[in-house]
Structure formats: structure tokens, C-alpha cells
Amino acid sequence: MGTAIPVDLRAGGYVEDEYLAAGIASSYRTASALTGDGRWRFSPDATASYRTRIVVRRPAKASAFSGNVVVEWLNVSGGVDADPEWATLHEEIMRRGDVWVGVSAQRIGVMGGPVLVKVAGAGSDLAGQGLRAIDPARYGSLQHPGDGYAFDIYTQIARSLRTGAALGGLHPQRLIAAGESQSAFAMVTYYDGVQPLTDAFDGFFVHSRGATGLPLVGPGKSADLAGSLGGTPAIFRTDQGPPVIDVQTESDVTGILNSSRALQPDTDRFRLWEVTGTAHADAHLLGANASAIDCGAPVNNGTTHLVAKVALRALTTWLATGTAPVAAPRIGLISGATPQVRRDADGIALGGIRTPPVDVPVATLSGVPGPKSSTICLLLGSTTPFSTTRLAQLYPSHAAYQQRYDADADKTIKAGFVLSDDRAALLAYADPSAITG
Structure with missing residues (x-):
């Protein structure tokens, strides 16, 4: 599994199991144009056999189970199955007693294929090989018919989980579909075109979507996300x-994903949270791999994962009680053919969900990438420390800075x-050492 954040499951009272999932899946065809309102009409098309895998992380004790099962569509943009939602949310998942299931839904993760985003670091040599080639003894029997079938594969696995299959005797009360980046594009397609046919999920946790959905493709093909x-x-x-909570980083709103093209108002079934001073991927998500990436500036070190964890709790509360999450302000935009984020004199975005590192700053946290151009750098934003002069203007002393930071933390909570x-x-994001007074 392509993850940069090690987690001690046993210490957290969790166990991990891996299962094969096999069956006959259907692809889909569209009955009409895919319109901007998302009211798409899909119908089943061809069928093909598949044999993929799922990874299950669950409480070792049944009494600790919350009833929530988070089903992550594993991300293949880096050429391997990766679990960015687990990396982002695992503290919340484990302390609440949720089950997490990672699904090898797309062809590249199983069979290999082109790498959309190349990331240097441990395991990068495995990118694009697929599970079958990475470990033939373990995964040589796997078979994926193409991404056009991925949506039904995902549905069939969800339906099996609903019965308690692969959950060690646990029985779900709520199934949550989850996906980040390319997998968030898949969530758009699933919600708009497939969920009306299957009613497979109770809620959707969407993280860093673009403006469009993941396209339907023919047999043996991988989805052309870039196209x-x-x-x-x-x-x-x-x-x-089924309610949707959509968590977007600052760089998602404009930039290469440009989710502002699909901006929609909150409703009684939808919440959009845009997080100021954050990037599509950041120092937390990259973990030890951050030091191996040179974008000409330190990558963004924002608080996406802290906001995402409360978003997951808000969604599970919404499902359990009917109480909707709080509404959030949008990041300010300068309208035009190519919208831009509104910024203050320090380069920090205006509006959006704000946390102490952007409201009591010692650096400019931004979705704007560093000066070195590469696909991965376009997604990593930047962290630009303030000058000593600017810091002296803002904070007369360490104590003054810390007092303001602590108060803003409590305000955010x-x-x-x-x-x-x-x-x-x-509070650990505070950096009083930057203050000279």
C-alpha cells in the first residue's frame, strides 16, 4: 500500500486483513449528455469478470465498533494503490471505532499502467507496475477488466460489506464512500450516475475533487483523468x-483542479468546506517523502488533515442524527476567465475555513506552488517564512504570539x-521560536 504515514494498528486496538473480491461486473453507458447539474442517466452496458483485493482495518474488539464503515476508493495517480484518506483520517477513524476498507478499484493499481504523478521517495520504483507484478506470488491471480467496470466493482464490494462480509463478524450501520483527488473525481461520477441506480452508500466523504467526474472508458482502458x-x-x-461533505484545499479551488468551476451552494444534503492556506497534498500527507521533493520552496505545511477529521465526524453525526454540519465560508475569488484567489498583503488567502497558522501566521501558507515546475509540485503548494521585520511588526514577544495563537485555536474549535x-x-503548529522578541 502506497502510504508515507506508518500507523501502529495493534497499539490502537486494530487489526488488518486482506481479502480477494471476485465476480462479474458491469460497465455503464450514458443515456444522455453529462450535464452540469449532475442529473446523469447511466444504464448497465457490457459485463466482465474481475478479481481484485480489499484491505480491511477494523477494531479488534467488536464492542469498540462504531457502526461506521469508511470505504476508500484507493488512489492510483502515483501508479500504485495509495490510501490518502486513511493517512488523513486514521486518528479519527481509530478513536471512534470506525472500520476502514480500501478497495483496489482501478486498473492501474492491479494491472499497472501509466503514472500520472511521479513522486520521489521510498517505493517509487514500484510505480506503474501494479499488484500482479509487484508480488506475483500473492497477487498473480488478480484481474481487472478496466476502469469502466470500477464503479460496479465498488458497488459489489459495498454490498458484500453491508452483509458483514470481510468484517470479522461486525455488521455495519452506515457505509460511507470516500475518495481523495483522482478518487474524488470517481466519487462525483459515482454519486451523480451510479448511486441513483444502486443506493449502495449512506453518505459520501469527498476530498479534493476537480470540476469534473472520472470519465467512463471502454474495456481494458484506464480512465484519462488528465484529459x-x-x-x-x-x-x-x-x-x-445520501448527504455529501466535500473538503477542498485552497489549491483545489483554482489551480490545475479548478473546482471553482463546479461551485455549488450548501443544501440540506450538501456541505462544501474550503480550507484556507492548504494544498492538495502537503507535508503531513507526504510524511518522510517531503524531504525528497524539490519544488524550489518548502511544500505546504497546512492543517488539511485536522479539518478533514472534524468533517468526517460531522458526516457520521449527520447520518446518525440528521444534524447537518456547520456551514463554512468560501475562499474569496477574483472573478474572470481564470479565477484567482483573493489574498491579503502577506499572500494569505481571504475567506474560507481559517485556522491559527493562517490567522496568527509566521509564514505564508499557500496553495500556490514553488517556482520549480513539475506535476507533483503543482499539487504541493508552498510555505514561505515571514521576514524578521514582518514578525516584529506582528508580535512584540513570544508570549504575545503564543497567547494570540492559543486563543485562535480555541476559536477554531x-x-x-x-x-x-x-x-x-x-497547538503543535505554533512556532514561537520564529519570534525574536
């Missing part, structure tokens, strides 16, 4: 029941955008 970026933007349709459980993690 779809300039396609017709689409919102999450508003005529079905009270507003509902960071959990009180994560207060210590939020």
Missing part, C-alpha cells in the same frame, strides 16, 4: 438522499472546524 480536467464541470446532483480531540495537534 478530463477541461471537461464539462458538474455539481453533486441535488435530487437524492468552537466554530466546529477542528475537534477538541485535536487541540494538541493544532
Whole structure:
């Protein structure tokens, strides 16, 4: 599994299992144009056999189970199955007793194929090989018929989980579809075109979507995500029941993903949270690999994962009680043919969900990438430390800075955008050593 964040499952009272999932899956065809309102009409098309794998991380004790199962569509943009939602959310998943299931839904993860985003670091030599080639003894029997079938593969696995299969005797109360980046594009397509046919999921956790959905493709093909970026933007349709919470980083809103083209208002079934001072991927998500990437500036070190964890809790509460998450302000935009983020004199974005590192700053946290151009750098934003002169203007002393930071942390928690459980993690982003007074 392509993850840069090691987690001690046993210490957290969790176990991990891996299973084969096999069956006959259907692809889909569209009955009409894919319109911007998301009210797409799909119908089953061809069928093909598949044999893929899932990874299950669950509480070792049944009594600890929350009833929530988070089903992550594993991300293949780096050429291997990666679990960015687990990396982002695992503290919240484990302390609440949720089950996490990672699904090898797409062809590249199983069979190999072109690498969309090349990331230097441990395991990068495996990119594009696929599970079958990485470990033939373990995965040589796997078979994936193409990404056009991925949506039904995902549905069939969800339906099996609903019965308790692969969960060690646990029985779910709520199934949550989850995906980040390329997998978030898949969530758009699934919600708008497939969920109306299957009713397979109770809620959707979407993280860093672009303006479009993941395209449908023919047998043996992998989805052309890069080619779809300039396609017709689409919102999450508003005529079905399962709620959606969509967490977007600052760089997602404009930049290469340009989710602002699919901006939609909150409803009683939809919440959009845009997080100021964050990037599509960041120092937390990269872990030890961050030091191996040279973008000409330090990569973004924002608080996406802290906001995402409260978003997951807000979604599970929404499902369990009907109480919707708090509404969040949008990041300010300068309108035009190519919208730009509104910024203050320090280069920090205006509006959006704000946390102490952007409201009591010692550096400019931004979705704007460093000066060295590469696909991965376009996604990593930047962190630019303030000059000593600017810091002296803002903070007369270490104590003054820390007092303001702590007060803003409590304000953020009270507003509902960071959990009180994560207060210590939020305070750890403070950097009083930068202050000379």
C-alpha cells in the first residue's frame, strides 16, 4: 500500500486483513449528455469478470465498533494503490471505532499502467507496475477488466460489506464512500450516475475533487483523468438522499483542479468546506517523502488533515442524527476567465475555513506552488517564512504570539472546524521560536 504515514494498528486496538473480491461486473453507458447539474442517466452496458483485493482495518474488539464503515476508493495517480484518506483520517477513524476498507478499484493499481504523478521517495520504483507484478506470488491471480467496470466493482464490494462480509463478524450501520483527488473525481461520477441506480452508500466523504467526474472508458482502458480536467464541470446532483461533505484545499479551488468551476451552494444534503492556506497534498500527507521533493520552496505545511477529521465526524453525526454540519465560508475569488484567489498583503488567502497558522501566521501558507515546475509540485503548494521585520511588526514577544495563537485555536474549535480531540495537534503548529522578541 502506497502510504508515507506508518500507523501502529495493534497499539490502537486494530487489526488488518486482506481479502480477494471476485465476480462479474458491469460497465455503464450514458443515456444522455453529462450535464452540469449532475442529473446523469447511466444504464448497465457490457459485463466482465474481475478479481481484485480489499484491505480491511477494523477494531479488534467488536464492542469498540462504531457502526461506521469508511470505504476508500484507493488512489492510483502515483501508479500504485495509495490510501490518502486513511493517512488523513486514521486518528479519527481509530478513536471512534470506525472500520476502514480500501478497495483496489482501478486498473492501474492491479494491472499497472501509466503514472500520472511521479513522486520521489521510498517505493517509487514500484510505480506503474501494479499488484500482479509487484508480488506475483500473492497477487498473480488478480484481474481487472478496466476502469469502466470500477464503479460496479465498488458497488459489489459495498454490498458484500453491508452483509458483514470481510468484517470479522461486525455488521455495519452506515457505509460511507470516500475518495481523495483522482478518487474524488470517481466519487462525483459515482454519486451523480451510479448511486441513483444502486443506493449502495449512506453518505459520501469527498476530498479534493476537480470540476469534473472520472470519465467512463471502454474495456481494458484506464480512465484519462488528465484529459478530463477541461471537461464539462458538474455539481453533486441535488435530487437524492445520501448527504455529501466535500473538503477542498485552497489549491483545489483554482489551480490545475479548478473546482471553482463546479461551485455549488450548501443544501440540506450538501456541505462544501474550503480550507484556507492548504494544498492538495502537503507535508503531513507526504510524511518522510517531503524531504525528497524539490519544488524550489518548502511544500505546504497546512492543517488539511485536522479539518478533514472534524468533517468526517460531522458526516457520521449527520447520518446518525440528521444534524447537518456547520456551514463554512468560501475562499474569496477574483472573478474572470481564470479565477484567482483573493489574498491579503502577506499572500494569505481571504475567506474560507481559517485556522491559527493562517490567522496568527509566521509564514505564508499557500496553495500556490514553488517556482520549480513539475506535476507533483503543482499539487504541493508552498510555505514561505515571514521576514524578521514582518514578525516584529506582528508580535512584540513570544508570549504575545503564543497567547494570540492559543486563543485562535480555541476559536477554531468552537466554530466546529477542528475537534477538541485535536487541540494538541493544532497547538503543535505554533512556532514561537520564529519570534525574536
